[in-house]
Amino acid sequence: MTDDELVEAVRARVADRELPPPATLEDVAEVEAAVGHPMPQLLRRLYLEVANGGFGVWSCLSLTDTGDWFSDEQDMIEAHRLFSAKDDSGSSAAPEGVVPLMDRGCCMWTLIDFSTAEGRVWDWDANDCCVLVPTTLTVARWLTGWLEGWIVPGPYSAFRIHADDCGSGQPSAAS
Known part of the structure; x- marks a missing residue:
């Protein structure tokens, strides 16, 4: 599907949901400033043309506080601050x-790499090895999978790219 077709398909898929109105250019700029990278174009279009959060197989975070919380965090900026905060070791x-x-609940998160044009999807799953790993998915492929029914609620194990020492699927000692 083209980006135009994906945006239209997502809009149709969530038409029955009570979602916030689309984000503003200022909302996008605020998130991009906080992250330090531009938002992948397709994801940007979804926020600007469909809704400021709530779309997806699970509900995507709002970019900024809309009053509708789609996780324990009020918005993407707050969640980004939590995930990018440095611990005592500087990591x-x-x-x-x-x-x-x-x-996604149960200590699972879908993350997007803003430093890649296609928006590489990352997976945080405290129940699986290595906790945060990239996947073989991009934003477009992830959306296509949701629309076609092969991205469903639950783990992303089949799409994870594990480190060499993580092939067993068992949690590492650092988890």
Whole structure:
């Protein structure tokens, strides 16, 4: 599907949901400033043309506080701050530019890499090895999977790219 077709298909799929109105250019600029990278174009269009959160197989975070919370965090900026906060060793949960998009429950998150034009999808699953890993999905492929029914609620195990020492699927000692 083209980006235009994906935007229209998502709009049709969520037509019966009570979602916030689309985000403003100022909302997008605020998130991009907080992240330090531009939002992948397709994701940007979804926020500007469909809704400021709530779309997806689970509900995507709003970019800014709309009063509708789609996770324990009020918006993407707050979730990004939590995932990018440095711990005592100077490390953060997410690499630079990788931004929480969707709280899937049970300690699972879908994240998007703003530093990639196609929006590489990352998976945070505290129940699986290595906790935060990239997947084989892009925003377009992830949306296509949701619309076609092969991205469903639950783990992303089949799409995860594990580190060499993580092939067993068992949690690492650091988890």
